[in-house]
Amino acid sequence: MAAPVRASLMITCLGDVFFPEVGVAMVRLLRGLGVEVDFPEGQTCCGLPLFNSGYHHDAALVAARTVELFERAEHVVVPSGSCAWMVKTEYPGLLKHDPARRAAAESLARRTRELSQFLVEVLGITRLDARFEGKVTYHDSCHLLRGLGESAAPRALLRGVPGVELVELPGADQCCGFGGSFSVRLPEVSSAILDKKLASVEATGARCLVACDAGCLMQMGGGLSRRGSSVKAIHLAQVLAGEGPR
Amino acid sequence: MSEGLLRTTLPDRAGAALRDTFLQQALTIATTKFIDLRRESFEGFPQGEALRDRARAIKEATLQHLDVHLERLADNVERLGGTVHWAATAEEAREIVLRLARDRGVRMAVKSKSMATEEIDLNEALEHAGVTPVETDLGEYIIQLAHEKPSHIIAPAIHKTKGQVAELFSRELGGRFEADPEVLTAVARRALRQKFLEADMGITGANFAVADTGTVVLVTNEGNGRMVTSLPRIHVALMGIEKVIPSMSDLVVFLDILARSATGQKLSSYTTLVRGPRRAGELEGPEEFHLILLDNGRARQIASTLREALYCLRCGACLNVCPVYRQIGGHAYGYTYPGPIGILLTAMLNGPESVKDLAHASSLCGACADACPVRIDIPKMLIELRRDVGERRIAPWPERVVFGGFGRLLQRPALYRLAARTGRVLQRPFVSRGAIRRLPLFFGDWTRTRDLPPIAARTFQERWADLEREGHR
Numbered sequence: 001m002a003a004p005v006r007a008s009l010m011i012t013c014l015g016d017v018f019f020p021e022v023g024v025a026m027v028r029l030l031r032g033l034g035v036e037v038d039f040p041e042g043q044t045c046c047g048l049p050l051f052n053s054g055y056h057h058d059a060a061l062v063a064a065r066t067v068e069l070f071e072r073a074e075h076v077v078v079p080s081g082s083c084a085w086m087v088k089t090e091y092p093g094l095l096k097h098d099p100a101r102r103a104a105a106e107s108l109a110r111r112t113r114e115l116s117q118f119l120v121e122v123l124g125i126t127r128l129d130a131r132f133e134g135k136v137t138y139h140d141s142c143h144l145l146r147g148l149g150e151s152a153a154p155r156a157l158l159r160g161v162p163g164v165e166l167v168e169l170p171g172a173d174q175c176c177g178f179g180g181s182f183s184v185r186l187p188e189v190s191s192a193i194l195d196k197k198l199a200s201v202e203a204t205g206a207r208c209l210v211a212c213d214a215g216c217l218m219q220m221g222g223g224l225s226r227r228g229s230s231v232k233a234i235h236l237a238q239v240l241a242g243e244g245p246r
Numbered sequence: 247m248s249e250g251l252l253r254t255t256l257p258d259r260a261g262a263a264l265r266d267t268f269l270q271q272a273l274t275i276a277t278t279k280f281i282d283l284r285r286e287s288f289e290g291f292p293q294g295e296a297l298r299d300r301a302r303a304i305k306e307a308t309l310q311h312l313d314v315h316l317e318r319l320a321d322n323v324e325r326l327g328g329t330v331h332w333a334a335t336a337e338e339a340r341e342i343v344l345r346l347a348r349d350r351g352v353r354m355a356v357k358s359k360s361m362a363t364e365e366i367d368l369n370e371a372l373e374h375a376g377v378t379p380v381e382t383d384l385g386e387y388i389i390q391l392a393h394e395k396p397s398h399i400i401a402p403a404i405h406k407t408k409g410q411v412a413e414l415f416s417r418e419l420g421g422r423f424e425a426d427p428e429v430l431t432a433v434a435r436r437a438l439r440q441k442f443l444e445a446d447m448g449i450t451g452a453n454f455a456v457a458d459t460g461t462v463v464l465v466t467n468e469g470n471g472r473m474v475t476s477l478p479r480i481h482v483a484l485m486g487i488e489k490v491i492p493s494m495s496d497l498v499v500f501l502d503i504l505a506r507s508a509t510g511q512k513l514s515s516y517t518t519l520v521r522g523p524r525r526a527g528e529l530e531g532p533e534e535f536h537l538i539l540l541d542n543g544r545a546r547q548i549a550s551t552l553r554e555a556l557y558c559l560r561c562g563a564c565l566n567v568c569p570v571y572r573q574i575g576g577h578a579y580g581y582t583y584p585g586p587i588g589i590l591l592t593a594m595l596n597g598p599e600s601v602k603d604l605a606h607a608s609s610l611c612g613a614c615a616d617a618c619p620v621r622i623d624i625p626k627m628l629i630e631l632r633r634d635v636g637e638r639r640i641a642p643w644p645e646r647v648v649f650g651g652f653g654r655l656l657q658r659p660a661l662y663r664l665a666a667r668t669g670r671v672l673q674r675p676f677v678s679r680g681a682i683r684r685l686p687l688f689f690g691d692w693t694r695t696r697d698l699p700p701i702a703a704r705t706f707q708e709r710w711a712d713l714e715r716e717g718h719r
Contacts (some may be wrong), residue, residue: 014660027717052610189574194696223695
């Protein structure tokens with residue numbers, strides 16, 4: 001029998017602090033698929049908030065320490081498209097002035113994948129044992145969709161869960177209005193964008209709104225909760241692990 | 247450049263736009279239509295993707311020898327009997343037009359739609375000099391009557407509903423007109439016909455100028471551009487220097503993607519090619535043709551991080567797909583060029599100080615870069631602008647302090663974990679039924695409209711030891 005696939009979990013700051021249940025679901029899901037999961041200690045954040053706001057000096061320092069933390073990982077799996085994008089697309093450029101670090105960043109970029117891409121590309125999974133009853137809809141996170149060019153993997157996985165009925169969200173590819181610090185720099189605009197998104201979500205009749213990014217989930221989940229909506233925003237990993245709301 | 251607007255802040259202008267129900271209605275209808283039309287037109291055009299790459303490559307190659315192409319354009323325009331003027335600044339460009347008008351006794355100038363003339367505030371200058379400018383593009387005509395500025399690069403009156411236009415026409419033109427686009431267009435057409443015949447000068451912009459042939463190209467839909475370039479005795483075209491392209495075969499590439507990106511048309515209704523003034527034996531055309539080449543801060547950007555913004559075709563596709571533009575419209579941006587590309591052009595023309603807030607008027611969703619016919623990486627340049635604003639210390643100091651502290655926190659895992667534990671204690675008074683519904687200070691900007699998940703009772707890091715044991719069972 002071939003050696004098991006080994007994957008290191010990059011939990012991300014929002015995943016660690018606000019959505020630990022997503023990380024737990026991911027670990028159980030991956031273990032259930034025979035993956036050996038480890039969790040390098042000392043993780044903080046990928047530095048995307050610093051990078052997006054233009055604080056590139058600090059972002060580079062954060063990138064450098066993250067590259068080191070995951071130096072020995074065979075695969076790195078991330079529950080957020082935006083953080084995976086940051087590591088894959090921006091780390092090498094941030095560390096370009098130090099050839100050794102740049103090379104290490106490029107290596108990390110190659111080994112890093114967002115969860116749905118890891119499941120489909122590396123493990124070749126599209127059918128899952130989990131069970132999840134009901135209608136769900138899927139929101140394409142901007143960085144996963146346009147940054148990493150992924151729209152098929154999450155949908156294929158959702159369709160692969162017995163009991164899931166996936167309904168397409170009209171305007172699924174449109175931003176939810178989060179945008180990191182944008183959400184508090186222009187809160188009214190961010191909320192207006194969110195309102196449109198949530199109106200489409202509620203019109204689908206889905207009981208769960210699924211996404212692959214903690215930022216979008218915070219924004220859309222926060223909006224749904226404030227509206228008193230019956231729709232729950234959950235991470236793909238929770239559906240795939242059969243750990244959604246009952 | 248609408249400086250009057252800038253006495254207000256961006257959040258105030260955006261807030262006002264969000265509360266303007268007419269604007270919201272008009273924006274949603276128009277941008278949704280533009281998005282659908284663009285998508286449909288590219289769906290039936292498989293070669294579109296390769297043409298976009300090609301167009302981008304042409305723009306890039308042209309910029310590398312911009313001086314050569316401009317000289318060649320100027321030589322060819324003059325060979326055809328036209329006159330070429332070089333304007334380093336907006337002021338110089340205005341002076342050139344005013345001098346021409348003064349010397350030739352011009353009383354009225356008809357204009358076809360041109361963002362370059364908006365950029366240099368030409369209408370105000372003409373009025374001040376006693377020359378009446380008349381906008382002849384329907385949208386521009388509407389906003390001229392309303393004493394407003396364009397709020398979209400190709401659809402200047404996109405912020406108005408047909409009901410508002412009917413009211414405006416009834417008030418300004420005398421009459422009672424119903425809110426029917428066909429009726430209103432006929433009204434404008436009648437009013438404008440006389441102006442075309444009276445005007446001494448026609449003023450246009452240029453979508454492209456072909457260096458090889460000295461051709462100025464106008465892409466329009468209403469036919470007004472053709473009358474502006476052929477009826478008055480003088481035609482003045484004003485173009486940014488980045489609009490030059492080398493050859494007619496390059497033009498074909500751009501024409502194939504421009505209208506598709508802008509309005510979803512295969513080609514616009516009119517593609518007007520102007521080569522100099524009327525020649526001996528020709529029946530129509532102006533007696534004089536003047537081409538003004540406007541720099542106004544463009545050339546110095548060739549070697550800057552904003553370089554790609556010089557590829558822009560002014561199609562407006564990035565505005566239509568931008569979630570921010572779709573909510574607040576063009577006026578809230580406060581400058582001539584709105585939307586994602588407008589932020590870059592504003593920085594280019596007015597310096598980074600002018601966009602210290604605007605650079606953040608984007609969720610960086612990337613829809614703009616996706617829609618751009620020449621694939622300008624707008625989000626990347628917005629991030630670069632934010633960096634520039636930060637490094638020049640134009641960004642407000644509290645922000646720099648917060649991000650500085652955040653940066654240090656993220657490099658010290660023990661401190662990061664302590665911050666999470668501290669937050670968990672501090673949040674206690676605010677948590678109810680598993681959510682945070684109200685927070686003080688700037689955190690309130692989040693909780694005014696959205697709940698916040700509380701910091702977890704046990705973070706993932708705190709749960710890992712248990713999870714690790716679970717794995718060994």
